[in-house]
Amino acid sequence: MxxxxxxxxxxxxxxxxxxxxxxxxxxxxxxxxxxxxxxxxxxxxxxxxxxxxxxxxxxxxxxxxxxxxxKEIALAKIIRLLDGPIALLPCVSLNYYERCENCRDEAVCGLHEVMSKVRDASLKLLENKSLKDILTKNVPIPKLG
Structure with a gap:
């Protein structure tokens, strides 16, 4: 979030x-x-x-x-700067990697595998979307009255 x-x-x-x-x-x-x-x-x-x-x-x-x-300001860069890792688990983070305390072996951890895919999908989107992409969707709402 x-x-x-x-x-x-x-x-x-x-x-x-x-x-x-x-x-x-x-x-x-x-x-x-x-x-x-x-x-x-x-x-x-x-x-x-x-x-x-x-x-x-x-x-x-x-x-x-x-x-x-x-168009040159990637959403991923803003999120990383202010919120840190985009990955949902520290063990799948590319820039903020940490081994999970309760994981015995990342190679056989099903959660690690799924969260790696979530990270990859999120990064693919966030690194290829820019401030321009959210700017064009930010149409002002006319004031009533």
């Missing part, structure tokens, strides 16, 4: 992508529009900036902006 932190990161990235042609976006605008605590959002955006996904500009006309086009 995606953490709230990662879900908020996706909402913020979508907001930045939608306004990419308007220059840097103030953190307060993103927080208000997406209903996210400014303090929490600051930490998320700083992590994304340190990972090379975002840039920032200080002063008048400042804010955050995407450093790469949305």
């Amino acid at each position: 995606l953490s709230k932190k990662t879900q908020y990161a996706f909402h913020a990235l979508i907001h930045l992508a939608e306004r990419a042609d308007q220059g840097p976006v103030l953190i307060s605008e993103i927080a208000q529009e997406k209903n996210i605590s400014i303090k929490f959002l600051e930490n998320i955006l700083l992590e994304l900036k340190n990972a090379g996904m975002l840039g920032s500009k200080k002063g008048k006309g400042g804010g955050y902006y995407l450093l790469k086009p949305p």
